[in-house]
Amino acid sequence: MNKMRNIRKGTGESRRGKETILLILNSAKTILIEQGYSKLSMRKVAVGAEISVGNLQYYYPSKNDLLKDLLDHSIDEFMNEFERLRVGVNNDPELHLRSIINFIVLDLGNPTTTTFYPELWALANHDEYADKLMDQIYARVRLPLEDCITRINPKLSVEQVKKVALFISASMEGMTMFVGNGKVWNDSIKQMANIAIMSFLQMVKKITPEDIDKVL
Amino acid sequence: MNKMRNIRKGTGESRRGKETILLILNSAKTILIEQGYSKLSMRKVAVGAEISVGNLQYYYPSKNDLLKDLLDHSIDEFMNEFERLRVGVNNDPELHLRSIINFIVLDLGNPTTTTFYPELWALANHDEYADKLMDQIYARVRLPLEDCITRINPKLSVEQVKKVALFISASMEGMTMFVGNGKVWNDSIKQMANIAIMSFLQMVKKITPEDIDKVL
Amino acid sequence: MNKMRNIRKGTGESRRGKETILLILNSAKTILIEQGYSKLSMRKVAVGAEISVGNLQYYYPSKNDLLKDLLDHSIDEFMNEFERLRVGVNNDPELHLRSIINFIVLDLGNPTTTTFYPELWALANHDEYADKLMDQIYARVRLPLEDCITRINPKLSVEQVKKVALFISASMEGMTMFVGNGKVWNDSIKQMANIAIMSFLQMVKKITPEDIDKVL
Amino acid sequence: MNKMRNIRKGTGESRRGKETILLILNSAKTILIEQGYSKLSMRKVAVGAEISVGNLQYYYPSKNDLLKDLLDHSIDEFMNEFERLRVGVNNDPELHLRSIINFIVLDLGNPTTTTFYPELWALANHDEYADKLMDQIYARVRLPLEDCITRINPKLSVEQVKKVALFISASMEGMTMFVGNGKVWNDSIKQMANIAIMSFLQMVKKITPEDIDKVL
DNA sequence: AATGAATGAGCGTTCATTCAT
């Protein structure tokens, strides 16, 4: 079965077809990253993939179909790497938390990450599919975080753990626009990772249920 | 002198002209927020402002000119409110820090903020003006943060204070896509503010120069 | 006020604009008649009117808007001539009926009529606007027929008169595809008019309410 | 030999091939009737026949080839039924004329007839094949009409009989757009048949060579 | 200060057709 989900049925099943799909997705990704979603057009994707517009639309009948596969494809690369982290870390939750934070913050330096994610966030405000996708991928990112937090600070309820994980994950995402590749503060990415690790670790250890749920 | 900087020279100086400019900017902002930058067009702005395309282009000869004023105009509203915070807070740096964090996190619930800022971040990756504007506004946001941090933790160098302020500011921005208006976690916005205050205050107090600059 | 009803608001109000609209409608009509509706495209209309596609779409935002005005415009020419018949005929209903039949049958020889009406009929089966338009124009054609029939044969009820008028009108339309301009039987158009006059006049005089409504 | 004339040579000779051709023709006919000729495309036909575009083009190398067979196929159904009329009617020419008129007028209520024939007429104005086909089928329809007329009114010349038959046939076709299936006057179809029979029978009996050929 | 008219490029999409398998 074909992994790509939004192509026309009965398409991309021959070896040649699969190669063409990869050419298309890579072309689309390059344009999205270099020029932004507002400049992404079927014509440009076709030129980038060195195929005709007609052939592009043979695989992706509508631009939206292409966008869906593009988002899936772009995110898969990150998720595959991220979920390899889980493996190969010993049982120490603090160490695991450190390694996750370190991985995510340093990944922000990746030029693809720097430009792709802000496009995704903006898109999610206007496109249902992008919105659902975001929910899914960040839920998967928070899973190991929640596991670490629960083990480091067992006094927190399940709901509270989820909120702390969300806070940590969201905080790191926020750095994208400032320390990402080509950004003014890109040189400080290591220090940001240091501050993040120190800050989040301290917080996870010390925070109490009351700290989270108090009403002022 | 006219406050708007990117309109045609000698334009928007009469009362009627100023009203038209406001109609234009509000129309543009509505479209940017409701439909995203990729759907923003001169035609739609003109329709929204109930003027002709020709007249719109009398004020803003090019779409880029309009975009510039749109960004300025949209950000001014936030900055005006933000800088009013400074006034009316007594001399306690910790209290001031708390109030800044609280203000920014709770502001994320604002629907305009939720959708406008991701558009700005995405834009900044491809548009020089948006990029510079981001630098300027976030530098202004960090100023009071840096002041508080210096006074709470005097051992930090000027550079280190800047990085801590950046970390705090960036962290809070990262919550936009998760706890903003209409987002899945919007109900948890108060708890996010609590975690943020607890987390950042603790960190600012405890962090050492070595924590920030150590190399692993 | 502008006579054309389906153009963009605030358009076609200057003398130049009105001239352009006429160029457009004439171009569209020529294409419809020479090549048929399936070959009618905005591009071809623009070429025929010697304007840009953009300008064409400035006047007619959608192809459907153009089609509507095209149908209105094309029919107006016939209706104007047809309704001039009413005037200048003395009070004799038989004479009036003869002149109507004669006019309509001979008009079928008009090359525009020959090709335009079959397109309209086909269109009416798939396009609501064309369907309604057909109803309206043929109702207007039947009005004077109904008047003559009532006066020639007063025994018929209002409903029966309507049906006889419909029969006569429909019968004449049916000749379009056979005796119209360029058709095999075009040379027989005069004889067709003779047969029609003799046949319909005889029938209107002799037909009884029972002839029409009997059930076999 | 294969009955279909416009398919690729050596094609449609196996049982499977014949079934596929029927699927194709039925799909094409459905589209022609439901959406009109302007919406008829090879793609839609292939989808409707549940085969690939490539396979469709194996049978019909060009759209025009398909159109030809489509017209032949669609008309055959009517002609088969029509020519069955001849059989089973006794020798009375007046009775035969009545039954022909009745059959044709009532057939207009058939939804296929209602929409198919106007498409054919419009097509005949721009397509040579459709034009020739029309000539052929209506000549076949007029044959029994001419036979009846000659026997009812022997004073008419051969040419005059042909014109009277044409008049009758054309008149009935004209009702398609008004009393056909789904049309406003569909309920009056029986009365239309009555008026037609009364009108045409009277005319055939009474009309003189001078009525037809007089010049005014 | 404002409108209407016009252009030309580009958009997403559909299409008939060709061809290798």
Place this chain on the structure above:
DNA sequence: TATGAATGAACGCTCATTCAT
């Protein structure tokens, strides 16, 4: 017989921009 892959042209339409009035 039948499919999947590919092309190139055309489609309806939107767009930023220019210009005369």
